[in-house]
Amino acid sequence: MYSADFDYHRARSLADAQRLLAAHPGAKLLAGGHSLIPLMKLRLAAPSAVIDIGRIPELRGISRSGDSIRIGALTTHAELAASADLQKSAAALAEAAGLVGDPAVRSRGTIGGNVAHADPASDLPTVLVALDARITAVGPKGERTISADDFFTGIMTTALADDEVVTAIAVPASVRGQGSAYVKFAHPASRYAVIGAAALVSIANNRCSGARVALGGLLPHASRVRSVEKALTGKPLDAAAIEAAAALAQADLGSNVAGDIYASAEYRTAMAPVYVKRAVAAAAARAGLA
Amino acid sequence: MDITATYSFAAPPSEVWNLLMDPDAIAACLPGCCELRPLPALSGVEGGDDRYQAELIIGVAAVSGTFTATIALSDKVPPHSYRLQVDATGKPGFAHGSATIVLSAEQNGTLAHVTAAANVGGLIARVGQRLLEGVARMTMDRFYGCLAKRVAGAGS
Numbered sequence: 001m002y003s004a005d006f007d008y009h010r011a012r013s014l015a016d017a018q019r020l021l022a023a024h025p026g027a028k029l030l031a032g033g034h035s036l037i038p039l040m041k042l043r044l045a046a047p048s049a050v051i052d053i054g055r056i057p058e059l060r061g062i063s064r065s066g067d068s069i070r071i072g073a074l075t076t077h078a079e080l081a082a083s084a085d086l087q088k089s090a091a092a093l094a095e096a097a098g099l100v101g102d103p104a105v106r107s108r109g110t111i112g113g114n115v116a117h118a119d120p121a122s123d124l125p126t127v128l129v130a131l132d133a134r135i136t137a138v139g140p141k142g143e144r145t146i147s148a149d150d151f152f153t154g155i156m157t158t159a160l161a162d163d164e165v166v167t168a169i170a171v172p173a174s175v176r177g178q179g180s181a182y183v184k185f186a187h188p189a190s191r192y193a194v195i196g197a198a199a200l201v202s203i204a205n206n207r208c209s210g211a212r213v214a215l216g217g218l219l220p221h222a223s224r225v226r227s228v229e230k231a232l233t234g235k236p237l238d239a240a241a242i243e244a245a246a247a248l249a250q251a252d253l254g255s256n257v258a259g260d261i262y263a264s265a266e267y268r269t270a271m272a273p274v275y276v277k278r279a280v281a282a283a284a285a286r287a288g289l290a
Numbered sequence: 291m292d293i294t295a296t297y298s299f300a301a302p303p304s305e306v307w308n309l310l311m312d313p314d315a316i317a318a319c320l321p322g323c324c325e326l327r328p329l330p331a332l333s334g335v336e337g338g339d340d341r342y343q344a345e346l347i348i349g350v351a352a353v354s355g356t357f358t359a360t361i362a363l364s365d366k367v368p369p370h371s372y373r374l375q376v377d378a379t380g381k382p383g384f385a386h387g388s389a390t391i392v393l394s395a396e397q398n399g400t401l402a403h404v405t406a407a408a409n410v411g412g413l414i415a416r417v418g419q420r421l422l423e424g425v426a427r428m429t430m431d432r433f434y435g436c437l438a439k440r441v442a443g444a445g446s
Contacts, residue, residue, distance in 0.1 A: 044349075118351075
């Protein structure tokens with residue numbers, strides 16, 4: 001289906017994008033276009049105007065600065081997956097980006113568009129919450145940085161204001177003794193996460209000295225499973241300890257799990273500990289190798 | 291699609307009941323709503339049902355549509371239980387929802403137990419299937435959460 005009529009504006013710089021946003025209330029920002037355009041073609045979204053920010057050079061690229069890795073908002077999933085910096089120091093993010101959709105989506109879809117769209121079944125938000133990423137946005141009142149924990153607030157709903165543009169995402173670079181991983185149960189047709197689990201663990205003296213574990217796909221937005229994190233901390237990360245901690249994920253999920261005709265809420269809740277266990281075990285293995 | 295939820299109100303059941311029956315409060319708390327236009331009660335029903343018509347915007351963020359909805363309150367057993375029926379139709383499809391709400395007194399107020407069943411069809415159901423349950427739950431949470439806030443606001 002063709003989309004409803006809309007005006008098209010191309011922003012040449014970040015300042016230009018902000019000016020266009022202010023001038024066109026109700027406009028949507030277009031980055032890679034692999035979430036917004038399908039919605040528009042289905043006429044589930046019908047913005048009066050689209051502001052294309054896809055060719056702003058300052059929003060591109062991955063760079064290491066001190067103990068964190070800065071990722072420009074227009075960096076594509078394919079670029080994330082191929083980044084040697086990310087593979088080494090934020091392995092879960094490179095891993096998740098390589099599992100998003102199909103090659104076409106990964107070549108066009110961007111990390112900034114992904115977080116701003118905030119699809120509950122998306123992969124990157126789950127990883128960004130687990131890695132304690134920080135999202136930088138610019139609006140009329142200037143720049144601000146929001147932790148991934150606070151950024152995702154509901155189904156396709158974020159802490160971003162209508163007049164703000166995501167400019168970059170920063171993830172802490174893992175250090176010796178730290179490892180991260182992402183595993184997912186992908187829907188066989190759409191590749192969206194039925195369940196996605198991300199884990200970051202730190203190991204010192206053969207015991208877990210800290211853990212961040214997040215689940216996505218089955219919740220309105222990616223969220224940490226704090227009972228699991230607490231249960232892992234202080235334990236040697238053997239199979240039995242990981243399994244016992246992962247089982248606590250169900251308690252953290254509560255009644256917030258949503259099902260659909262493909263996978264009921266009960267089924268997803270029952271499967272969650274399995275994927276948490278796999279993610280923590282993979283992260284622990286990487287921490288041991290680092 | 292069946293959804294159950296429990297919401298707590300900081301007021302006794304009689305007060306919560308009045309709020310749940312108040313068209314102005316319903317209109318203020320229904321996401322994307324405006325004003326409720328009363329419809330004539332169905333004939334043959336003693337006392338009649340409370341029936342209203344309203345324009346609703348249902349959805350999330352950029353993915354939302356305008357629906358014309360009929361909202362009916364029936365099977366009223368004050369201040370204990372009632373049935374809420376919402377039938378919405380619009381360009382993106384239709385949604386029929388029916389909920390039974392049971393109020394129970396607890397120490398510091400009232401608990402409302404909601405058992406809802408919804409049937410969604412048309413374009414929105416074909417392409418938005420995986421989001422339907424989440425959005426339905428969110429819409430319900432917003433509605434009763436907003437009503438609970440009004441109770442808290444009135445009490446302070």
